[in-house]
Amino acid sequence: MAMTTTPEAVHSRAEATYRPAANRLGLWLFLASETFLFSAFISSRFVVSGTDQPEHLNQGLALLLTLLLLWSSISAFRAEAAMAHDNRRLFHREMLTTIVLGALFLVGVGVEFNEALTDFPANTIYGSSFFMLIGLHAFHVLTGILALGVVWNLGRLGHYGSDNHWPVEGVVKYWHFVDLMWVAIYPTLYLFGGS
């Protein structure tokens, strides 16, 4: 069972990888499926604890995280637009910005978790939903950062151009999806309960 690296094999792969219609539809279907996963957890939160929320929520931090994620959205958007117009320098810079902002978001989640552990630990019913939803979202941010890193590196090595940048488009779409989920999670955990 020998492995070979023939030019033909590489060529056929490259062709199979660049099929925009199939790739786009595949990603949209995956995101639709993910939406069901998030809605399962979001509806669980309402089933077990309605819109109740504890006193000690760090509203300022949550608002900051929301804006951080929004900022990373625009930088990701700029990175994609830059690659679509063959502007490598801008692509490079904006991808890095997005990754750094994503990492900052994760740090913020860490701080938030640390406070939550004393105020509403996982063995309270709000805490269960809180850790589950924020944890799931943070996991998606983490995978998004890893994927952004891979695409950034490949872009740096010159794999993409204006007519061949599906991976950039795909990873950025995924990143926006993670933001989209936050649009639902943020009010679910922080705002619906009122002040």
Added chain:
Amino acid sequence: MSDNSHDTAGLMTVIQRGWFTAGALAVLTLVEYVVATTVDAPTLWLLPFIVAKGGLILEVFMHSSDLKTLDGGNA
């Protein structure tokens, strides 16, 4: 790559659209927060914000219109 000046102008137009959207999202987020902290039982008040923000992200950032052209083209 062929026509650099044209490309740059096109890029600026796209990016400007992104900034407008991001600005709108930021404003919506802040207003959403204010509504949530001032109104009693704000759930119903917040739903329009979620729909508007989600719609903007889907339409501008995620290019949801590309779903219309996905069929293999022989239907």
Added chain:
Amino acid sequence: MRQLLRAVIFGILGYLIGATLTWLVRGGSLGDEVCVVFGYVVGLVGWLFGIGMGDTWVREWFGLPARESDVTGWKRYLGFSTDHKVIGVQYLATFIVVLLLGGVAAMIIRFELAQAGEGILNADRYNQVMSMHGILMVAVAVAAILGSFGNYLVPIMIGADDMAFPRLNAVTFWLIPPVAIGLLAAPTLGSFDAGWTAYPPLSVVNNGGQILFVLAVTTFGLSSILGGLNVITTIVTMRAPGMTWGRLPIFVWAAFAASMISLLTTQFFAASLVLIAMDRVAGTVFFDGGAGGDPLLYQHLFWFYSHPAVYVMVLPGFGLVLETITHMSRKPLFAYKAVVVSLLTIAGLSVIVWAHHMFTSGMAEYLHGPFMFATEMISVPTGVIFLSAMATLWRGKLWMKTPLFFAMIWIFQFLMGGVTGIFLADVVTDVSLHDSYFVVAHFHYTIMGGMIFAFLTGIFFWFPKITGRMINDRLGIIFALWLTIGFQLTFLPQFWLGTNGMNRRIADYPDQLEGANLFSSISAFFLGGSFLLLIYILLSAARRGPKAGDNPWNASTLEWQVSSPPPEHNFSGQPTVVGHPYGYGTADSRHAEFAGMTAVGLAEPEQAGTGEGGDNE
């Protein structure tokens, strides 16, 4: 072979690394469930990497050229192959093995139930065997048709050279062995005994084997989701020129509808199991009533997937049976458009009926009426599919070979399942019948009757295409009759047992039910024995059956217009579809043309030499 060995080694190493690291970080003991969880996750990654995902895919993520496996011959079936036909056969073989394993568990269950009181198993052991039987068979039912025939047939039927995402397809299959290993390894942690439904609170507090159940079944869900994604994308984007939505073979439509369900709703099953895992290892309280949680939440999440899953099981079955019936009665499929609409309607309705599994659970009263109504609505599109099958057979030139035998028996079996289902959908009768053997008999008629019989229909119909050899038809018909008679004798008495007070999932029952149980058990062994004949039929036909030729059934769809087995990229030239797939009985109706060839898929070809059409007109 080397790939497989490497995958096993990487999997074990991954498990050890993940478990040990977790143990070092948090202390406790290496057998703790947290360590098992992280060990399993890292082990799964190692397994996938070892089997070939690393070589053919992950390398590209780092800018390295992908390494393709250049294995040929039978060894392709033991490695990471991206050919949809190889993957289809891998699914087929794997799930026949799992089906037999689940069957052995069924035999043990019937052995225990042959007599009242405690026999070979104590009550705990019985629950473990029953749970194992349940989850193995559910896995077979969900993935056997969609995985094997969905992969093998869909691309050829629509005139494509492969699935839309070949490498993802291979990953989807190679996620299955860890599922089997995880489930079968559960006894090392004390097994799981909460049934295939894994209801809390039991599934939160029972033995450690439950965590392996959760991990394995979540992996299985991931595989279903990715498989569904691939099938839908293939159907939407890869159709040959001229293959409009109105010309798709009916199995493709069925696979499409089933894939929609599994793509979207499977996430709810994954979510419910993740919540179980969280309650077990992370100290959350979702299902702990004392701390404000709600065990009923699990049932809602679980049935939101698991009822639609029934249609993931049977919709592809509908497709296989309707294909077989239309080809073997030499008539166009009756009411093609209505069948398509019905398939999609069933997929749509399937997500608003779940709580009919919960009429006795204590959920809110006002939910009973709507869920009863929605459930009974489903019988309308299902009825359309029955009518299509019957009307296609009506005054057809029936070609009474094994596949058509199975297809016709399927009609009876699923009718039985459907009719008895009405009593369970109806709140007033369900209150007494819930969790009785009536339910057991009902779902064996629908799932085994509706899915396994359709699976066998498909195996007997497409075996010549897959292997290039014919099956011994006489033995096939003997098997069909043996299986069917054994099936009736086993499960008909269980309707009676259920109405007379025998509970499901309990190792013991009232003494006066002993006679019927003994009868059912003996019949079950008779039924189980028939599968030995199936294995003999398949193996002997694969080894020395007569050559089948390209198109032994003279069928019109695309897969029959290529050699048996099909060549590597399915078609030598690009096929162009020019007509409806089932133009039987219409002069000069054609389905497809190939570049450089004259018309194929003629509507009324001569009957093949291998058999004769019965003349019923």
